[in-house]
Amino acid sequence: MSESVRIGLLGCGNVGAAFVKLVNERATAIAERTGINLSIVKIAVRDAKADRGLGLPAGVVVTDVNAVVEDPNVDLIVEVMGGISPAREAITAALGKGKPVVTANKALLAETGAEMFGVADATGVDLLFEAAVAGGIPFIRPLRESLRGEPIARVMGIVNGTTNFILTKMTEEGADYGDVLREAQHLGFAEADPTADVEAYDAASKCAIIASIAFATDVRASDVHREGITTVTAADIAVARRLGYVIKLLAIAERTNGSKQLSVRVHPAMVPVTHPLASVREAYNAVFVEGAAVGSLMFYGRGAGGDPTASAVLGDVIDAAINLKKGTHATLGTFVRPTFTPIDDTTSEYLLSLEVVDQPGVLHAITGVFATHGVSIRAAEQVGIGENARLVFITHSAREASVHQCLADFAGLGVVKNADGFIRVVGR
Numbered sequence: 001m002s003e004s005v006r007i008g009l010l011g012c013g014n015v016g017a018a019f020v021k022l023v024n025e026r027a028t029a030i031a032e033r034t035g036i037n038l039s040i041v042k043i044a045v046r047d048a049k050a051d052r053g054l055g056l057p058a059g060v061v062v063t064d065v066n067a068v069v070e071d072p073n074v075d076l077i078v079e080v081m082g083g084i085s086p087a088r089e090a091i092t093a094a095l096g097k098g099k100p101v102v103t104a105n106k107a108l109l110a111e112t113g114a115e116m117f118g119v120a121d122a123t124g125v126d127l128l129f130e131a132a133v134a135g136g137i138p139f140i141r142p143l144r145e146s147l148r149g150e151p152i153a154r155v156m157g158i159v160n161g162t163t164n165f166i167l168t169k170m171t172e173e174g175a176d177y178g179d180v181l182r183e184a185q186h187l188g189f190a191e192a193d194p195t196a197d198v199e200a201y202d203a204a205s206k207c208a209i210i211a212s213i214a215f216a217t218d219v220r221a222s223d224v225h226r227e228g229i230t231t232v233t234a235a236d237i238a239v240a241r242r243l244g245y246v247i248k249l250l251a252i253a254e255r256t257n258g259s260k261q262l263s264v265r266v267h268p269a270m271v272p273v274t275h276p277l278a279s280v281r282e283a284y285n286a287v288f289v290e291g292a293a294v295g296s297l298m299f300y301g302r303g304a305g306g307d308p309t310a311s312a313v314l315g316d317v318i319d320a321a322i323n324l325k326k327g328t329h330a331t332l333g334t335f336v337r338p339t340f341t342p343i344d345d346t347t348s349e350y351l352l353s354l355e356v357v358d359q360p361g362v363l364h365a366i367t368g369v370f371a372t373h374g375v376s377i378r379a380a381e382q383v384g385i386g387e388n389a390r391l392v393f394i395t396h397s398a399r400e401a402s403v404h405q406c407l408a409d410f411a412g413l414g415v416v417k418n419a420d421g422f423i424r425v426v427g428r
Contacts (some may be wrong), residue, residue: 003035005321007077010044010069011045012080013080017153020054022103023040027039041061048061050273053179077100083108095127099125102129103129104132110205110209124176124329126330131309132302133206133210134287136311139287141208160202162189162304163197164284164285169183180193199228199230200228200229207224207266210255214253216333223264229249231335243394245351247268247423249267249268250267262312262339283304297371319405347399350403354391354421356416363380369410375403377396
């Protein structure tokens, strides 16, 4: 015999509408497999009169979020509104009433995740959020359950489909950033205001959530060093490609300083073409996990879109509904604030590209600067001659502050016209 779990939905945009359709299509199959009969009984939206093509009965759609949370006929809350407020207040209130919550709200969790997880544990109900990172890819659950006992060293991934689409087009077609951005907007891969994506705010929020779960720490979006892709040029991509690399926007969370600190950062990076992340194209996402015992794992799939994200939400809803009926919940444990390694203290290999005067003695002057700051060179080449002369270097692993000191000194050399090329090399 099936047990009924009645769902209150907060938000009914692309993800919310796709979720309603999935529940309607799969409720019977879910009941047969789990014994849980899911139904959506109330939905809060901004405009109750808008036609969403869902054929909802009268009285189901309301404009008052609290009316959904407070309704005694609602057993479980799904939040897909986004933003901090009123989502934070609604989730806290729902948990306080013993109602499990499933959310796709990366912005909220990246700022108040530890607080929300604590409330859920205190009230003994689930707060699940698979859809908040990497859309439909089942990644958070393996990270928080299957890998819970694994000493994870690093999590590195492509977690924003818009930027990956842009960089893929720039790489494969040699196009400029501005042209590809306009194409992405035309195709619906980028918003009219793409700032959250191209300046890496979206990826930074996801990086904070990943780091929190992977390392059982309270990491917030403001802790994440963030650089977007707006400064990546077609020339940068051409140089990387010629040297056997592709440029990707990576979210990286790793233990540093003998595992006593965390480095959390999002920035463009050159990835060797032999690395699994290099083959992730267009709007797809992938997350690469490195563990002490398990070795390397990669999770890959569609990282955005209504249907994939709604599928992740539904998976969480089924788990939360089953746990609710059993009187149990999935705990995340205690989160503590970590110590962070500043970006200047991180180490990496670097690609440096310098526009130079084409004359004798240039290379000697530049290598002298490298030597002064203890940065050694793994590879070097000259691209172009005369007015178009450019020197390209790949360093051995070096401290970031030392590389920036080199760049500052290059600017003072009369033989260097421009020292604007700087990209980290990751995954070699």
